[in-house]
Amino acid sequence: MRMQKAQPKIKDVAHAAGVSTATVSRALTQPERLSEATREKVFEAIQATGYRVNRAARNLRTRRAGAILVLVPNLGNPFFSHILSSINEVLAANGYSVLVFDSQQHGASEQVVSDCLLNGSVDGLITLDGRVSDVTRQTLKNANMMRQVVFCCEWSDHLPVPSIRSDNALGTQMAVDHLVALGHRAIAHVTGPAENILGRVRKDAFSACCAAHGLDILPDWIIPGDFSLAAGVAAADRILAMGTRPTAVFCASDAMALSFISRCQQRGVSVPHDISVVGFDDIDLAAFSQPALTTIRQDRPGLGRLAAEELLAHLHGDQKSDGPHVIYAPISLIERSTTSAPAALRAEPGRVAKPAI
Amino acid sequence: MRMQKAQPKIKDVAHAAGVSTATVSRALTQPERLSEATREKVFEAIQATGYRVNRAARNLRTRRAGAILVLVPNLGNPFFSHILSSINEVLAANGYSVLVFDSQQHGASEQVVSDCLLNGSVDGLITLDGRVSDVTRQTLKNANMMRQVVFCCEWSDHLPVPSIRSDNALGTQMAVDHLVALGHRAIAHVTGPAENILGRVRKDAFSACCAAHGLDILPDWIIPGDFSLAAGVAAADRILAMGTRPTAVFCASDAMALSFISRCQQRGVSVPHDISVVGFDDIDLAAFSQPALTTIRQDRPGLGRLAAEELLAHLHGDQKSDGPHVIYAPISLIERSTTSAPAALRAEPGRVAKPAI
DNA sequence: CACACAAATGTAATCGATTACATAGCGCGA
DNA sequence: TCGCGCTATGTAATCGATTACATTTGTGTG
Secondary structure, eight states: OOOOOOOHHHHHHHHHHHHOOHHHHHHHHHHSSOOOHHHHHHHHHHHHHOOOOOEEEEEHHHTOOOOEEESOTTTTGGGHHHHHHHHHHHHHHOOOOOEEETTTTTTTHHHHHHHHTTSSSSSSEEEOOOOHHHHHHHEEEEEETGGEEEEEEOOTTTTTTTTEEEOOOHHHHHHHHHHHHTTTTOOOEOOOOTTTTTHHHHHHHHHHHOOOOOOOOOOGEEOOOOSSOOOOOHHHHHHHHSSSSOEEEEESSSSHHHHHHHHHHHHOOOOOOEEEEEEEEOOGGGGGGGSEEEEEEEOOHHHHHHHHHHHHHHTTTTTGGGGGGGEEEEEEEEEEESSOOHHHHHSSHHHHSOOOO | OOOOOOOOHHHHHHHHHOHHHHHHHHEEEHGGSSHHHHHHHHHHHHHHOOOOOOOHHHHHTTTOEEEEEEESTTTOHHHHHHHHHHHHHHHHTTEEEEEETTTTTTTTTHHHHHHHHHSSSEEEEEOOOOOOHHHHHHHHHHHHHHEEEEEESOOOSSSSEEEEEEEEHHHHHHHHHHHHHOOOOEEEEEEOTTTSSHHHHHHHHHHHHHHHOOOOOOGGGGEEOSHHHHHHHHHHHHHHHHSSOSSSEESSSHHHHHHHHHHHHHHTHHHHHTTTTEEEEEEEEEEEEESSSEEEEEEEHHHHHHHHHHHHHHTTTEEEEEESSSEEEEEEEOSSSOOOOHHHHSSSSSHHOOOOO
């Protein structure tokens, strides 16, 4: 009774259908090569026995894993969930399983990645983490496995593989242009972590855009953050303590923007009346905060989908586009209610319509 | 040049070390059974050749997969990220890989689950989705695979497997007690989806608690929601339109609570001055909203960790606790700033200290 | 009618590890 | 000295599929 019925094997099916194992296997993998009669016999036998292909055996023989590794820096960060979701959707639809690993969690994370690729437990890697150790890079190069890796969101310039990303510089420019168009000339920036490629790119783009607009940005107005909620609060405290306070703030993440705003409100500073705020990402909550957050939307589902599709194309050999090419997912400014003309301009309505360039 | 060096196999290592493949295998799996000299020879050869155990071969032979499937209802929901993260942490530390699937994504989701378990591509299943189809239940029962499944957060009473969860009734009671202690007697509830076990349990507990306190809850005050941000807005609109408006609202999720509050503020209703709000979950943003959200904290890392540990215990045969037992992760009321005494009581301070029972 | 060729199916090698069983070497007590 | 038992290692079967190659059957052609 408590005996566990052994899983039926291909031999059992073959026997039940009165054919050879080869025929059963072919019914599953190349049904068009069998006569209709046999094919049906086999499928009936499969039904009857409840047969399932043993994955390990198939993988061993075919030297494929049918799985993709997704490397996430901090799985606990909800920003990644939509990306993971769309990656999953595309891969699952193509018969691949999705393995996830948190690249910050284990000292052994570098080990894990190259291990998985080298020992055949996955066919490819999508990494949302732009930091790639030298060891990993070298290992991938040696094993000639570069074409089975793609970056998503983040990237590293040292690893020549395809990269799916938002145009962060463009997004930053949209944010700055928007604020400048409203009349702001004193704009602060709360950055991402210095070691993060996105943080660096957005910060550099911010400086460049401000320079292009001829804005005079005080060094103090570049406030180091780390994308986190806590960083937004800290940034608000710093700005509210400043002698010459900027009239607008561009935050490198929505999380920082939202907590920045909360802290301002808590300290009696009104957004956007007293200070305008622009975020980056367009997380779900951005549309539902009060006031609703003006931000730069990253197409998270699109990023995931494109990355998955790109990887699949490479795995299936469409090397039409081998190497380190970049694909940009669409990005856009979502104007909501945390930006307005600066107070000084509102006092001189003449300048509001056509703000000084 | 572009030849891809074939991965070294165990035979290559054996040859390099001058031993048999059995010895190499033993060096990897039961090193204590080898003499120190041989063991070192083998490890050097492994180093030298860059050998990695082929997973498919090992899995085939050992009839293990070294992987666990985590089934998530809606991967895009950030609530799950912390849980997934801690599941991952525990499993990775124990040498297991983590496969994720979104149970809402594919019509084939039921297929996927039983497939994965039956074809040996995973050793166990942690499901965050309480809805289990009859087919799946039957399949699991037939294959005697129940002991390789655990529920986390959600559950189904029809599947007798271990369940790691928060004490939702207790959490609800904490919320209601808190509001009642503040003097509220007119409390609304924004529910989760009717088809969701958590939504139902919290709603039932809410009704029971209110009854226990002798509160008179109008049917209208039970507002159907679905945990989403949009539902919070809709609920706010409904409540603000009511003739007899409740003085407090218990929302079945933080997402609904936060968007509920935003909508109230937007419509000029102040929280907690005009209406008190309690959430459920304690998501990251709850502490950083303005006002900071009073809520019931679920220990998400704890839920994930316990589920992973429970599953590992079962897989390793510690069937000390076989069957459908329930493990509760700690839950607590986090008092922040979205609750206060109702306006009516503030006018009669005499009643504030000891509100009428 | 014989032969070439294609289609359908079977036989058995193969993927790369683990491990049951066999063997060799060694120490120790009788 | 013999033999028992223990340790260290080797030999070869095994896990369960896929697939190269062989074989059979059927079909069209000169």
